[in-house]
Amino acid sequence: MGSLLQGFTKSLAMTFLSEIGDKTFFAAAILAMRYPRRLVLAGCLSALIVMTILSTTLGWAAPNLISRKWTHHITTLLFFGFGLWSLWDGFKEGGGSEELAEVEAELDSDLKKTNDQSKKDSSKIEDEQKKQKRPFLTAFFSPIFLKAFSINFFGEWGDKSQLATIGLAADENPLGVVLGGILAQTLCTTAAVLGGKSLASQISERIVALSGGMLFIIFGIQSLLTPVDA
Secondary structure, three states: OOOOHHHHHHHHHHHHHHHHOOOOHHHHHHHHHOOOHHHHHHHHHHHHHHHHHHHHHHHHHHHHOOOHHHHHHHHHHHHHHHHHHHHHHHHHHHOOOOHHHHHHHHHHHHHHHHHOOOOOHHHHHHHHHHHHOHHHHHHHHHHHHHHHHHHHHHHOOHHHHHHHHHHHHHHHHHHHHHHHHHHHHHHHHHHHHHHHHHHHHHOOHHHHHHHHHHHHHHHHHHHHHHOOOO
């Protein structure tokens, strides 16, 4: 089991490079252009923090279900696998913002369905503006908060970063993994919400993918060379 600082550093670097050009990053940027940033940031961050804690818990529990030797070997294979996967994505990536356009199209489609569902949208918007003036806790029951939460939570479920966090927590200090992951998620999501689409469109998906791939390969080599605890 690695030290807290090592788990924190690995989790921070891995999560940051995995999330900075991820679909949930683009979704947060687009949602922040359409809805109050405070609610979008709260919803997105809550979902990502819950997912980070859940993933770390699964990784922490893994050595109690199977031997630490096997969890170490599986984690090593995951790092190499995700590294090659990210490098492949980087080499085949055209360098444009195709994923940004894809996420925007999905959100536009969802927005149209919502608008066609009822003619009470204008009154809902007015109600939403009134809710923003209410006490802080009432904002968490806002449809905007729930929408941002659900998009990010289910967008992360089964994602490469979630599986990598599970693997990392199985081999490193769980508290360090949680703290590093939450800090990275906070930095990425805050940048997406404040920067909006203009920032998201300037991010090179190729560079992010290649950087993330190299980081995963480095983690894999380090894990391969690290002796397994008895």
